[in-house]
Amino acid sequence: MLQLRPNCEWCDADLPPGSVDARICSFECTWCADCIDGPDSPLAGVCPNCGGNVVPRPVRPEGLLASAPPSSERVINARGPAGV
Numbered sequence: 832m833l834q835l836r837p838n839c840e841w842c843d844a845d846l847p848p849g850s851v852d853a854r855i856c857s858f859e860c861t862w863c864a865d866c867i868d869g870p871d872s873p874l875a876g877v878c879p880n881c882g883g884n885v886v887p888r889p890v891r892p893e894g895l896l897a898s899a900p901p902s903s904e905r906v907i908n909a910r911g912p913a914g915v
Contacts (some may be wrong), residue, residue, distance in 0.1 A: 835891060835901035839863035841874060843913035846888075848901040853888035857879055861888065861906070878891060 835848045836859065843907045844863045846853040856878035862890040867885050878885050890897065907914045 836861040840908040841866040841911035854885045856883045860869045
């Protein structure tokens with residue numbers, strides 16, 4: 832089951848479970864749309880952790896969040912502006 836991490840690892844923007852702006856790689860590294868594929872994206876569509884591609888994160892239906900809660904652990908990439 833996906834962890835649904837609560838933030839962008841690059842800029843630390845909040846990404847709630849229903850966010851359509853969340854992006855993930857195959858290792859569930861989590862990024863916001865602006866950081867990964869925006870017009871001025873610092874990451875240019877590539878996960879800086881594994882070098883893999885990044886896709887939109889699925890949205891977990893709200894009715895299932897109680898039985899399958901998202902992660903509350905915030906992860907910050909040390910190379911990004913939020914990791915300084």
